[in-house]
Amino acid sequence: MARSGCFSRRLGVAVRELKGAWYGRHMAASExxxxxxxxxxxxxxxxxxxxxxxxxxxKIRELKSGQDSYTATVMLVGIPNVGKSAIANSLHEIGRIHAEEKGRHRHAVVSTFPGETKDITAYKMQSHPSIYVLDTPGVLSPIVATDDYASKLALTGAIKDSTLQDGGLVEFFLFVLNFSGKYNSWEDSDDRAELVSQKKIRKHHSDHTNDVIVKDVRRTLAKIRHSFNGDLEKEDEHGKLIESQLVALQKPFGLHCGSVGDRNRAIASKLLDLYWTGRLGHYTLDTFSNDL
Structure with missing residues (x-):
């Protein structure tokens, strides 16, 4: 995204200042x-x-080829939090459905947070011939070349570090959202039945994944964005828009107590979780030139 500007750079600098802290002994051992x-x-x-x-x-390493075997092994590799375990579960489930002998059903741990897969684990996909899929821990190089690269990796959830949760990450997400136009599909509904449902659900604000609360979050973001008459390309004006969005989100998330810092951290955590689980739409962080 060519227009990522200061929000991307700020987050990218924060990531690079970690100096590859995410690449600890466990990730090195996994590699x-x-x-x-x-x-x-x-x-x-x-x-x-x-x-x-x-x-x-x-690039992936060159692998052996041309060797026929009655047993085949497929290894899933990638950066943290990219979906390897979810794919392993799907392949394993397909294998069980079609297998003549159904074995014990196993599940790889799936989470919105990186680092949940600790070891390499094999799951059977097929019998006769036998095919196994290996789910592996995510591996990410400790060296990140540019701020732009670093900020995008952080927004995918590939980097696990609590320091990134404090402001810069959620600001960059809102920046991406405001330019994306996703909010245009989040229609403002005044349906009475839904409003009654919202009042009932307010007793359970801790569950920010509830459909009613998610819809309210979408409407709130869309309302603030549609009311914005400034220039998104100007850092100060876009920053004020993001501040307004964060303040407005206190209501749908039910955050009225505690310090401003505590409320902002809670909003960031809940909003990013909804983004990482796809509840706020899907985004492409890269831009494509015409010759690709």
């Missing part, structure tokens, strides 16, 4: 374990984040 298993793997599938189609162009 070594993946490399050690390459000689016994038949196929490697690199799972890429569709939001970063251009940014993520890392």
């Amino acid at each position: 070594r374990a993946i490399v050690d298993r390459l000689p016994i793997v038949d196929v490697v599938l690199e799972i890429r984040d569709a939001r970063l189609s251009i940014v993520l162009r890392d």
Whole structure:
């Protein structure tokens, strides 16, 4: 996104200042374990984040080919939080449906937070011939080349660090949202039945994933965005818009107590969770030139 400007740079600088802190001993050990298993793997599938189609162009290692076997192994690799475990679960489920002998159903842990997969785990996809899928921990290089790259990686949820939750990350998401036009599909509804339902659901503000609250969050963001008459290209004006959106979100999230900092952190956590789970739409963070 060419217009990411100050919001992207601010977040990107914060990520790069971590100096690869996310690449700890566990991730380094996971990378070594993946490399050690390459000689016994038949196929490697690199799972890429569709939001970063251009940014993520890392090459996969050359694998052995032309070796027929009654047992095949498929390894899923990719950055943290890209969806490897979800794909492994789907392939395993398909295999169980079609298998003549249904074994014990196993589930890979799936989460909106990176780092949930701790070890390489095999799941059977098919019998006769036997095909196994290996779910692997996410691996992300400790070196991030540019601020733009760093900010986009952070917004996908690939980097696990609490310091990124404090302001810069949610501001960058709202920046992307405000330029995307997604809010145009979040119609402002005055349906009486829904308003009654909203009053009832207010007793359960802690569950920000409730459909009624999600719709209220969407309407709130859309209302503030539609009422904005400034220039999105100007940093100060866009910053004021984002501030207005964060303040307005206190109501649908039911956050009226505590310090301003505590409320803002709670809003950021809830809003980013809705974004990462797809409740606020799907976005492409890269832009494409005509020659691609």
